[in-house]
Amino acid sequence: MARIVFDLDGTLIDSAPDIHGIANEVLEQEGHEGLSLAQTHDFIGNGAAVFVTKMRGARGIDECEQARLLADFIARYDNAVGLTLPYPGVLAALDALKAGGHTLGICTNKPIRPCRLVLEHLGMDHYFDTMWGGDSLPVHKPDPAPLHAAFAALGEGPQLYVGDSDVDAETGHRAGVPFLLFTEGYRKCAVEDLHHAVAFDDFADLPRLVQELLVVA
Numbered sequence: 001m002a003r004i005v006f007d008l009d010g011t012l013i014d015s016a017p018d019i020h021g022i023a024n025e026v027l028e029q030e031g032h033e034g035l036s037l038a039q040t041h042d043f044i045g046n047g048a049a050v051f052v053t054k055m056r057g058a059r060g061i062d063e064c065e066q067a068r069l070l071a072d073f074i075a076r077y078d079n080a081v082g083l084t085l086p087y088p089g090v091l092a093a094l095d096a097l098k099a100g101g102h103t104l105g106i107c108t109n110k111p112i113r114p115c116r117l118v119l120e121h122l123g124m125d126h127y128f129d130t131m132w133g134g135d136s137l138p139v140h141k142p143d144p145a146p147l148h149a150a151f152a153a154l155g156e157g158p159q160l161y162v163g164d165s166d167v168d169a170e171t172g173h174r175a176g177v178p179f180l181l182f183t184e185g186y187r188k189c190a191v192e193d194l195h196h197a198v199a200f201d202d203f204a205d206l207p208r209l210v211q212e213l214l215v216v217a
């Protein structure tokens, strides 16, 4: 049985509509035009601080406003759950993996509080034996430390990492862990430019892909 760790935003859940919503609340409060959903997809992946940096950049807001805007963004993040949904087939795939005896964890660059809250809101928190957010350690992805910590918390067994982005591909590569790339998230690079063991666009395929990778390993 394997230890399988998942990225969150753009992998298990389509959370961009809610992140888009709070980003635009912050920008509108500052008297700026909001972001598009496509810009929001582009800015997700390196955590809240980088998101706010990119949001400021898009609207020409000075760096000296970073701490204030980040605090405002984080204060809104706990409630950013109403528009977020798991991608099709995610719940069935997680059920199948659990039934197969695998242990599951989360390693996301989302801050850990909103990570836990959105998974609770969606009734998905019970799948995961460990969760690591972008602020759980002093470093975050693509530093492999949080991914190593997630696997360590899951005990023994082969390791697999599932994510949607260049950040996840680099994290898996640096950790030396086979990476399964979900291609329907917020990826910014071509699939062939990312280190991955296997790519998939439908969660219905994930349990079979996991089995195939474990046979090869």
Ligand SMILES: O=C(O)COP(=O)(O)O
Binding pocket: 007, 008, 009, 010, 043, 044, 045, 046, 047, 048, 051, 107, 108, 109, 110, 111, 165
């Ligand atoms: O919050 C982010 O920027 C990204 O989160 P993720 O690591 O779950 O994709």
Ligand SMILES: [Mg+2]
Binding pocket: 007, 008, 009, 010, 011, 045, 163, 164, 165, 185, 186
């Ligand atoms: Mg992601």
